[in-house]
Amino acid sequence: MTAQFNVPSTILVGEGACQQLAAQAARLGGRRALLVTDVTMVSSGLAGRCVEQLKAASIAATLFSSVQPDPTDKNVQDGLALLRKENCDLVIGLGGGSPMDAAKVIAVAATNDAPLREFAGYHRIAKPGLPLILIPTTAGTGSEVTKVAVITDTGRDVKMMMLDVHLLARAALVDFELSLTMPASLTAHVGVDTLTHGIEAYVSRKANALTDPLATECIRLTASHLFTAWQEPGNRAAREAMMLAACLGGMAFANSSVCLVHGMSRPIGAVFHLAHGLSNALLLPEITRWSLRGAVPRYAQVARLVGAAANAVADEAAAAALPEYLGRLNARLGIGRLRDFIKAGQAEFEQKLTAMAEAALASGSPQNNPVVPSAGEIVELYRKVW
Ligand SMILES: NC(=O)c1ccc[n+]([C@@H]2O[C@H](COP(=O)([O-])OP(=O)(O)OC[C@H]3O[C@@H](n4cnc5c(N)ncnc54)[C@H](O)[C@@H]3O)[C@@H](O)[C@H]2O)c1
Ligand SMILES: [Fe+2]
Numbered sequence: 001m002t003a004q005f006n007v008p009s010t011i012l013v014g015e016g017a018c019q020q021l022a023a024q025a026a027r028l029g030g031r032r033a034l035l036v037t038d039v040t041m042v043s044s045g046l047a048g049r050c051v052e053q054l055k056a057a058s059i060a061a062t063l064f065s066s067v068q069p070d071p072t073d074k075n076v077q078d079g080l081a082l083l084r085k086e087n088c089d090l091v092i093g094l095g096g097g098s099p100m101d102a103a104k105v106i107a108v109a110a111t112n113d114a115p116l117r118e119f120a121g122y123h124r125i126a127k128p129g130l131p132l133i134l135i136p137t138t139a140g141t142g143s144e145v146t147k148v149a150v151i152t153d154t155g156r157d158v159k160m161m162m163l164d165v166h167l168l169a170r171a172a173l174v175d176f177e178l179s180l181t182m183p184a185s186l187t188a189h190v191g192v193d194t195l196t197h198g199i200e201a202y203v204s205r206k207a208n209a210l211t212d213p214l215a216t217e218c219i220r221l222t223a224s225h226l227f228t229a230w231q232e233p234g235n236r237a238a239r240e241a242m243m244l245a246a247c248l249g250g251m252a253f254a255n256s257s258v259c260l261v262h263g264m265s266r267p268i269g270a271v272f273h274l275a276h277g278l279s280n281a282l283l284l285p286e287i288t289r290w291s292l293r294g295a296v297p298r299y300a301q302v303a304r305l306v307g308a309a310a311n312a313v314a315d316e317a318a319a320a321a322l323p324e325y326l327g328r329l330n331a332r333l334g335i336g337r338l339r340d341f342i343k344a345g346q347a348e349f350e351q352k353l354t355a356m357a358e359a360a361l362a363s364g365s366p367q368n369n370p371v372v373p374s375a376g377e378i379v380e381l382y383r384k385v386w
Contacts, residue, residue, distance in 0.1 A: 003208035005255045007145050008134075010171040013247065015240075017175035018135050021050055021092070022057035024171040028131040030090030032060045034083045036103035037094040038067045041137065044181060050094060050135075062086040067095070070159070070269055070276065071102040072152045073116050079106040083130075093134045093169075096190065097141030097276065100134045101149040104167045107132040117153060120160035122364070127166065134169040137178040138190045139229075139242040141276070142197055142250015144172035152270060159266040161363050163254075176236070176243035184230055188333035189277030191226040191242060195329075196280045197249035198222060199288070199302055201256040203295045204368045208256060215252035216305055221245035223306035230333055261287045263365030264378060267356035272342050272349075281330055282338045286385045289323035294370025338385050349386065353379045 012020055025033055033054055041047040042065045054061040064079045083091070083106060091110075093103025107129035109116065119125050134144040143149070147167045151160050182190070198218035201211050225241035232238065261283045268279040292299050300318035303309040308325035309318035330336075342349055357378035360366055366373055373381065 005210045006165050008169045008172045013174045017173040022053045032088045033090045034088040035092045037065050037099045067099045067102045069098050071098045072154050075102050076105045080109050091132050096138035097143040100143040104149040119162045122163050125164040125166045132169045133171045135173045139179045140190050140246030142246045145250040146254035157270050159270045174247050176240040187230045192281035193277035194246045194249045195222040197253040200259040201252035203298045204257045206257045211252045211256040214248045218245045218249035219305045257368040259369040260366045263360040267359040281335045285323045285326040291370045292319050
């Protein structure tokens with residue numbers, strides 16, 4: 001199998017990377033930037049500091065701060081209208097995965113005259129977008145380095161997964177200092193999202209020689225530092241390690257794939273509006289247990305990387321230790337069970353299961369899982385995690 005590997009051509013990593021925003025914008029020839037972000041970034045002052053930095057370099061900046069968590073088609077349309085009104089020639093995404101994904105799709109929608117639904121799926125975007133710079137503030141989705149965006153189709157309550165090389169940023173500025181303000185629950189949710197990226201990229205049927213080292217380092221760093229970052233929000237070493245893990249995990253999964261956890265997680269987010277990282281975390285232990293038999297040596301290696309099994313332990317026993325480890329990690333991070341988070345209740349959940357299983361399969365992600373489930377098996381798995 002030939003593997004294709006795409007990442008941004010420029011990635012700046014480390015303390016102070018976001019100070020390079022104006023220099024990178026100028027390098028890309030930007031004169032009028034659209035800064036796509038959310039209200040938290042405005043109230044924290046971070047968005048304002050970015051605007052000032054750009055202005056000092058004679059680059060005009062228009063602020064678009066109405067991106068909501070789990071961005072919608074409407075967020076993209078509103079941002080695009082502002083971009084056109086202000087005649088912007090560069091797009092900047094600042095925030096967690098939500099503003100970054102919205103920025104990605106605004107940048108390609110500016111140059112591709114097609115309804116957003118037509119971008120959904122694999123390699124469906126005809127032309128490159130406007131130059132794009134991404135700055136993550138969570139650790140995280142890794143969206144700053146991925147050719148993936150997830151946008152909710154509000155007409156159908158479906159999270160559209162788009163994968164295309166034209167969604168890549170021209171520059172990613174990965175500055176862990178921006179993640180220091182994350183509250184504990186956000187640190188936990190996005191951190192388990194990172195771990196899920198590493199694990200799914202590594203066990204995927206599309207795992208390859210370029211993604212394996214990135215995935216395993218993502219897993220190792222997360223296992224060593226997530227709990228500390230959660231417990232001690234000001235711990236700079238832990239925050240730095242988690243920001244790096246998120247970036248590595250993004251590069252890994254976008255060039256391998258995510259699998260059944262992400263496939264089942266997106267419908268939960270679309271229908272019941274759980275945060276992406278949280279719904280992944282709630283699924284991860286049980287879906288891992290179900291998938292083990294399809295990739296025992298790989299799951300065993302993951303168990304060794306996270307310290308759930310000693311190096312000398314044989315594959316079967318090592319792999320079997322992984323779901324318990326993941327369940328314990330959730331418990332340590334204060335993440336309970338799915339039923340604690342679905343306010344609509346079990347009857348409503350039960351009613352949606354068939355449609356959710358179909359949406360999971362339609363995304364294409366479950367087909368990369370070590371064991372590929374039927375729709376009926378996905379329904380049963382949803383019931384198990386309830
Ligand atoms: N494109 C990809 O490759 C990819 C990968 C995984 C997930 N995603 C998508 O990313 C989205 C989730 O992104 P996310 O989990 O980063 O969260 P988010 O962007 O939705 O942000 C969640 C909340 O945290 C706040 N926040 C962000 N950074 C903060 C900080 N430093 N301090 C305090 N508050 C902060 C935000 O303002 C927001 O209120 C989902 O839509 C998911 O589908 C995309
Ligand atoms: Fe994710």
